[in-house]
Amino acid sequence: MTLSSDGPTTLTPARIRLALLALALGGFGIGSTEFVAMGLLPNIAQDLLPGLYAQSSAEANANAGWIISAYALGVVVGAPTIAAAAARWPRKRLLLALLTAFTLGTIASAVLPTFELVLIARFVAALPHGAYFGIASLVAASLMGPGKRAQGVALVLSGLTIANVIGVPAITWLGQAAGWRIAYLAVAAIFALTFLAVLAAVPWQAGDPHATMKRELRAFTRGQVWFTLGIGAIGFGGLFAVYSYVAPLATEVTGLGPSLVPTVLIAFGLGMTIGNLVGGRLADWSVRRTMYLFFALLAASLVLLGLTAAHPVGLYLGVFLVGAAASALSPTIQARLMDVAHDSQSIAAALNHSALNIGNGLGAFLGGLAIAAGFGYVAPVWIGLVLTGAGAILAVASLGLDRARGRRGVVVPYATGAIESIEL
Template sequence: MTPDSHGPTTPSPARIRFALLALAMGGFGIGATEFVAMGLLPDMAADLLPGLSAESTDAANAAAGWIISAYALGVVVGAPTIAAAAARWPRKRLLLALLAAFSLGTIASALLPTFELVVAARFVAALPHGAYFGIASLVAASLMGPGKRARGVALVLSGLTIANVVGVPTITWLGQQAGWRIAYLVVAGIFVATFLAVAVALPWQPGDAGATMKRELRIFTRTQAWFALAIGAVGFGGLFSVYSYVAPLATEVTGLPAGAVPIVLVVFGLGMTIGNLVGGRLADWSVRRSMYLFFATLSGSLVLLGATAQHPLGLGAGVFLVGASAAALSPTIQARLMDVARDSQSIAAALNHSALNIGNSLGAILGGLVIASGLGYVAPVWVGLLLTVSGSILALGTFALDRARRRRGIPLPSVTGAFGAIGD
């Protein structure tokens, strides 16, 4: 008998490490497919919108931001739909299906000829995003063991953040040299390799046998779940209002050559990698305190970037700190959402990525609007600060509601069992 086909056995430590690495590879591919558009946005605008680009580079870049927004909206739609509908599937089988969909959607993004079709392909390619991260986070948490839930989430997300250190800058450079379509074909190859790694490495894990669509969708009846989703959707927009337009920020404001954009992306990615790991560890200590800390740090980082983006050192320090503090928020927000979701865990783990990608779309759209209005490439930084402060206010509100319920003697939800209890 094999554990993958007939039921669970206890995997060896070596296989657990291999499985966690395979899950992180999926995060690496997702990070590449999502974020490579940021560095190649001017190239994609010039190729797909040649008429508009000839009239106004700024207008073409702003319009091309819809490529980023379409991907984000695909995540928003796909995450709850797939997670709720497929919660009972064996988790390995579901992850393989999602990786196959990623591969096909990314190939379509590379090959379709027009702007409108590429936007549609990016939407379709994004549909598996949230469900992959949600299910992979549940699997990683199970493999990591009790008391390490947020660290399991952070480990899966580490593939995404490492992609921003290594994958996105490298693929951005390749896209600048060989064309953005070649860049997306490389990303598709990463997904194919991940499919093979997951097929070989991941132990068999059952789905949630008690899951039903009705039970999973019950999350939408809970006030605190809506608070958690709003925190991610609004607060995380601060990152993407900057990240979506980091290439023209570096070239038009700081005055760096286009060849320096991959270096800026490396700095961004290093910040995200470090912040993600710190955020996972601190969220296992206290979700509330960690969220307050990281929102304050993100706000200060955006102020620094907006004030010093004209100077290379200011740009580098700003993007590093923005990336670090925003990435630290991701496992923190996911842990909060899983806490308040109660028995709707599959959809909760996926919905976090819907919320964060609403922030992605919101940041890209609002950043594009202020650029198109002639306010310049620093203006999205101040839009990001406004979104971050709004997220901070929502965080204060959700924990104030916790305190009010505690005073009334209403027990607060927590997650135990395979995920371990988590601090407040």
């Protein structure tokens, strides 16, 4: 039996599993709404930018990539704002409010008539993204118990990665068959189902009664928080430079038919699912070693994909490895943020998703520029490699600073509440 965070209520293992499943279902919906645009980008471009698409499909696809960037910008704005303002809210009530906003925003994305209005709707629909993952991660960590913080984060994120195995390919197929607007309505239905699941299964958890916006925003006064945000924002651009344009990469470079694009997304999603779970477990062992390992693997995977994307085996293997290495970094970076943010835990748990979606927007934007400039659909892979290298350099600098302080006998208060010496 496990105690809930409120103290008096005991939870059976079955109830805990149901609660974690409900939280992960929200991640499944978020993964679907965030990534389905990648597979349907040509369909969206043809429908919302018909004149430009008739002149140049490559330029229309690049411009349609702004839909991805608009969603990423919404995450960046919404995550710290909502997390800081609502840290005192009971966590279950906040999750339900965020799921309501997701549902309405996704419906608006599906029904609005023009490219400009859809851009606005995608921005608005993204505002709850980071706050949901942040609060859900805190709830999951409390349900998992001591010493399993990163694994709790990974379980919530597993919904997002599984979405890339099942949800995104299935909804991409639906969008290709029935129209991209129907695809977004299907995503809205997932959010509505998640609302009911969280309502029924997640135990009531109080917010932090001592939290204030000033205390949460204090995280931004810490240099290591900015270092870690930079690691995620720049390093994850390597993933999204590739993922944003994976559909035209598969059809125009590898020569696959549009009907096979969902299978490429499945390969991406399988890699992300496996990498996320492995990264969560390894990060509970050593954040530093896990970050070094998977930045190296991500760089090697991008090189492999860039050199072999013209061949189907190279494409499938490359996207699988890119997805696995990048996804392993996500719970690792979130654990690092929660360590260096000290008592600003609500905003720290949400800021990871701001950082990753800056990477989303940056990768999509730079990849789109390269395609529009005529460098081809492989160019975003090499841009991704540069961004990954820059993120790795920031990781070495940040963790190296910790090691230097450790040699001077400095200790760091970890987010679990324990005081641990810096790893040497």
